[in-house]
Amino acid sequence: MKVTPKQNVLLNASAWNPPPAYRAAPAVEQAAEFQPGSEVLAEYLDWVAYLDDLARQAREGQDDAGRRLALAKLRFLHRRVLLLHEQMMQGGRSQVKAGLEVLLRLAGELEQVVQELTGRQPPVVDEWPLPYRLYSRQAPPTEGLRLMTAGRERRQRPRGVGNVLHPDEQHAARLVLHGMRFVMALVRDGFGMAQHPLLLQAAGQELRINQLIGPEQGNL
Secondary structure (H helix, E strand, C coil): CCCCCHHHHCCCCHHHHCCCCCCCCCCCCHHHHCCCCEEEEEEEEHHHHHHHHHHHHHCCCCCCHHHHHHHHHHHHHHHHHHHHHHHHHHHHHHHHHHHHHHHHHHHHHHHHHHHHHHHHHHHCCCCCCCHHHHHHHCCCHHHHHCCCCHHHHHCCCCCCCCCCCCHHHHHHHHHHHHHHHHHHHHHHHCCCCCCCCCHHHHHHHHHHHHHHHHHCCCCC
8 A cells, every 4th residue: 555644654744735736746866766656756846745744844843743744754755765675675685785775875864864953064964954943053133132932042142051852853863763774774785795885885874863763761
């Protein structure tokens, strides 16, 4: 059965909005991963339309809209990394290089989302960056101070030490990270390619993202 964002049991139904009447075209490098006319491509386009809708709302600069977009991005990444694992199992050793290249792209998107949510200013690597004001630490012009809302004042204060991900965001990020580890284990143990240079690169990225996510905050 095709899994759409609305059907995904991990997706918060309160964040769902009806998709627009069009399907946005995916990035060129992403479209090449799917067969034209396939259910997987249709699912991908549904996700793209859904994220585009959330991104339009997030451009208004509200924290809750930005976080809805971030959480949807994390769940989209989880679906894609699970699909990657299935594809690599079916393709065998011949698909290792291409699969690891996809994994590195997914890891880059995951790292961006986690950095955005933890007050950093990462380079944009996907098509749905969060509004800059959500994680900006730049002081506003002096003449603009009187116009700041309480929420914006809060955003200007330095973040406290430690993990600032909400528990549901942390949980979703860890699901993506676990999916990455399944792919890496398949290449390392299933295909016996533990020294593949792209696998070693992915392992370094996985370690860095794990440190960004921080310790578990409790079960959801």
